[in-house]
Every structure is written in structure tokens, then in C-alpha cells.
Amino acid sequence: MFFLGPSAASAETAAQLLALAFDHSLPHLQAVALDFVVSNFEVVSKTEAYAALSRDHVALVAAEACRLHSRTKELLTEVSKKAPLADP
Secondary structure (H helix, E strand, O other): OOOOOOOHHHHHHHHHHHHHHHHOOOHHHHHHHHHHHHHOHHHHOOOHHHHOOOHHHHHHHHHHHHHHHHHHHHHHHHHHHOOOOOOO
């Protein structure tokens, strides 16, 4: 089987679960939903459920996206400082 990306239903559900987890202090569910939302932002952000998120929920998504971007930038900086690999 070949997976092409999130379905509209899973994108809708992820935004709903993020709000539920945030509002009811469910950290594990929040982490899973937040990871899905950030990883699939292009699809999730077009759903009605995402549009219905509160400002706090959207701020959470933005903070996580910024955190991941910063971590990626740190890793790329570390890699760029290492000696290049020898040609085969």
C-alpha cells in the first residue's frame, strides 16, 4: 500500500483532537495531535476544525512549528561545521 498523505478526515480530526487535548490537559494526546497538525499543516489548516481553533490553540501550533524550525536550523549548523565526507 502506498501512503500519499493525510486524508481530509484525519486532518479535520487532528485539529479537533488538538483542541480537546489542550482544553482538557491531556499532554500525550496533545503532543500526538500537535505533531500531526504541524507535520501536515498545509492540509490541516484548510479544514473547518482548524478555522474553529481558538487563538491559544493556533499559538500552540505556531510555537511548535517555530521550535521545530529552530531545532532543524541548529542541526544543519552542526552538520555544516563538520569536515566533508571523502569522495568515494
